[in-house]
Amino acid sequence: MAITTKAYGAISEKEPLKPLDIKRREVGENDVKLEISFCGVCHSDIHTVRNEWGGSKYPVVPGHEIIGRISKVGQNVKNFKEGDLVGVGCMVDSCQECEQCKKDLEQLCDKGATFTYNSEDKYLKGERTYGGYATQIVVDKEFILRIPENIEAAAAAPLLCAGITTWSPLKHWNVKKGDKVGVIGLGGLGHMGVKFANALGANVVMITTSPSKAEDAKKLGAHEVLISNDEAEMKKHKNSFDFILNTIPVGHRMDPYIALLKYDATMVLVGAIEPLDPFHGGGLIRGRKRISGSLIGGIKETQKMLDFCGAHNIVSDIEMIDIKDINEAYDRVVKGDVKYRFVIDMASLKE
Template sequence: MTTIKAYGASASTEDLKPLDIERRAVGKDDIKIDITHCGVCHSDIHTVRNDWGGSSYPVVPGHEIIGKVVEVGDNVSNFKTGDLVGVGCLVDSCQTCPSCQKDLEQFCENGATFTYNSVNKHIDGTRTYGGYSTMVVVNKDFVLKVPENLDPAGAAPLLCAGITTWSPLSHWKVKKGDKVGVIGLGGLGHMGVKFANALGAHVVMITTSPEKGKDAKALGAHEVLVSKDEEDMKKHQGSFDFILNTIPVGHKMDPYINLLKIDSTMVLVGAVEPMEGFHGGGLIMGRKHVAGSLIGGIKETQEMLDFCGEHNITSDIELINMQDINNAYDRVTSNDVKYRFVIDMASLKD
């Protein structure tokens, strides 16, 4: 075991502060990563504050990890020292259930091991600690190759915000010429706009805030639809091939369901909480679908990173020092960031 520096919370009511944590020795199937950057996800905040229940303290968050390989185990052949790599929301799964066999480790039927606030049940039974730390040791099957042409800081949020929006666009086969709506211009929404644009879709940013229109178009949206404008919503009714809904809280869905074409789908990726009721007729009269999507499996996440490398796609970020994390949490909950915070881990090492 090796003792390293980290930042974490000892209780749901406490700020994050410096901690010393232990990492396991590098096993034959492991990769040791020197962490250079880690994104700040709203899930980090929910877990630190125990909003979803089940947090086990101390919590060291962070599942948007970028770093350099510094050591590999004897069975590792596809990574070498110096490689730029990433670690997302998963660090292990059973690898044998039907979901894992389909490269859907996020839906592991025996319970995936998450990057933090989880248990290394297949390794040593210890708690997992995330990327708000100087180093991590991860099984080779859950380490991702990051294209060297990408800015490492901007690439960090791809490991969660990126794959969360890429996965539904890929699964529902969004293609060139499709009319795609992206609801909400935040950490998820801005990635959805970039991906849909790069896939060749006609992208419509759907927002309650007209002032976000300029930013949306700069990110790749072709049109902006203000959802509070009843006439504009009526004009777009029944015209969307696909809608990516990134709203993070419960909301009325009827207005957005009405935008879908016959046989088209709206996918929820943001609201992990009860939703308001909606009228069944909106789905029945058009054979429309409302679906949900989590992150993606390791294979799909690698495909997303490769696509980003080909199209030079990264997140729009604000780089912060580790010591500024508590202020960053307050700003995230106040929607005061464009569009993701990323921690420069050199600040922790120093």
């Protein structure tokens, strides 16, 4: 059985998002249903709606930074109850049996995680998963996240993608007090990277091409700002970083940033899901340096991140919008005209 839900989505890559009716499954014995209060706007939403990565199946209803209150739980659900403030991030299912899933790395599931939108729906034959630009969603209990009640719910929405995307590599590579950490790019991902690295006790350097972003970076927790197209300043920081988080969302030159790493240090890519400019192998070889990548994080790790945010009162800097303004918001995201994440007030869809 399926229930009809109001949503906002795209029916082709050439058309703007508009109101749609979509199908959600009925609440099963292991399911949780939530009424969606807020949904963040991620650049991945735009890439998928506009089919910039290829593979989009229409209609597309984006949104994987979902916050809401539980309205119904299945009979096997013991850890959540009606009224709880919860979230849904980038995944709604995985095989839960493979080596990666057993290690709480569901995002790396051997059989492929079921993503919150544009994946094959395991429950409704012939349907795709639809995301959080909607009034409600039904999700397996293993993929529900508890949101601390002491932080602002709307501003917590981007933690479910931008937050975990930056938190996971900082923790995996054991960033600690006193480390010199660079964060390249001050956008939705970068501003969270600065906040987390600062809260972990690192000496945080925002690396940007824009001197105008220096004041904001310091307000967010950066101790220093490095202008990456200033060759003299870059030379001063050569071979000095313990860790670099690279959030640049497009292909770019890597050599200048590789030169900043200490020997045995790592730069992690979380932004550019596309070809990078060729770089010189010598920059890595001469310092036994590493370039790696990181994809969101597992459910257990995401919950730890949310608990850390509750303990340290960390949320995203957001601009709230109504759903009717989503197409304009997409254009502004592409232009970099948001500080630092749009969040949709989903009450506006009901209205």
